[in-house]
Amino acid sequence: MNDRAVDVADLRVRRGRNEVLRGITLSTPRGQVVGLLGPSGSGKTTLMRSIVGVQKITSGTVAVLGERAGSPKLRRRIGYVTQASSVYDDLTVRENLRYFARVLSAPASDVDRVIDETGLGKQATQLTGSLSGGQRGRVSLAAALLGAPELLVLDEPTVGLDPVLRTELWELFHRLADAGTSLLVSSHVMDEAVRCDRLLLLRDGELIADDTLHGLLAKTGADDAESAFLAVIRDRDRGTARDEAGAA
Numbered sequence: 001m002n003d004r005a006v007d008v009a010d011l012r013v014r015r016g017r018n019e020v021l022r023g024i025t026l027s028t029p030r031g032q033v034v035g036l037l038g039p040s041g042s043g044k045t046t047l048m049r050s051i052v053g054v055q056k057i058t059s060g061t062v063a064v065l066g067e068r069a070g071s072p073k074l075r076r077r078i079g080y081v082t083q084a085s086s087v088y089d090d091l092t093v094r095e096n097l098r099y100f101a102r103v104l105s106a107p108a109s110d111v112d113r114v115i116d117e118t119g120l121g122k123q124a125t126q127l128t129g130s131l132s133g134g135q136r137g138r139v140s141l142a143a144a145l146l147g148a149p150e151l152l153v154l155d156e157p158t159v160g161l162d163p164v165l166r167t168e169l170w171e172l173f174h175r176l177a178d179a180g181t182s183l184l185v186s187s188h189v190m191d192e193a194v195r196c197d198r199l200l201l202l203r204d205g206e207l208i209a210d211d212t213l214h215g216l217l218a219k220t221g222a223d224d225a226e227s228a229f230l231a232v233i234r235d236r237d238r239g240t241a242r243d244e245a246g247a248a
């Protein structure tokens, strides 16, 4: 079995007039929580869409669980949660999950499992449209957990959540990873770096670091992820200035 969850080589994506991914190469291990961190607009969603296979790419290759991204074979092996809620407001939580379980041919018993995993027991019979934004997000996550996909791609799943819920979600991600699921979780909040087994730092469509937080702090001498991110950028900018001076 291929031990990589995701393998990306020299990926370029153009959206509209802009090249929004500019030659990304990375690979992520299976069974870990990998954080995709970077400022708003750095290309996190575009990279996730490329991995899930819904983004037209300009060049490069993207392989997921040993298959070409977008291959029909991957359909049930990947769970994807976008930033927009993907569940029906006029169904209850349980009705939504029963519906998606049927669509995905997931066992009916999965519905109770994912309700339990996402802590939605109290809301199970509530109309999804009457839930808070954070709770609705958890229903989308629960739907993505149906069928126990091998890779979960989660686009900013903790945005807008209070610290308690945020902590609970990260704990869930690690329980899933401990059970063998691979997770790619995006965030623009650098503090979330401490929650990840590995980090991918994205800036302006380029991957500027692929490391553990520990490795990144050791390399940069920084005390936290935010300072490390800035240090990496400073180093790169210095390198570019040197290259330009050398070429002049």
Ligand SMILES: Nc1ncnc2c1ncn2[C@@H]1O[C@H](COP(=O)(O)OP(=O)(O)OP(=O)(O)O)[C@@H](O)[C@H]1O
Pocket: 015, 016, 017, 018, 020, 038, 039, 040, 041, 042, 043, 044, 045, 046, 047, 188
């Ligand atoms: N449909 C589109 N057409 C043209 N440009 C787009 C489109 N969608 C995104 N972009 C541009 O691509 C770049 C990367 O966007 P992307 O959504 O991937 O970033 P992001 O890091 O996920 O941002 P955020 O954290 O705000 O979601 C941005 O400059 C954005 O303006």
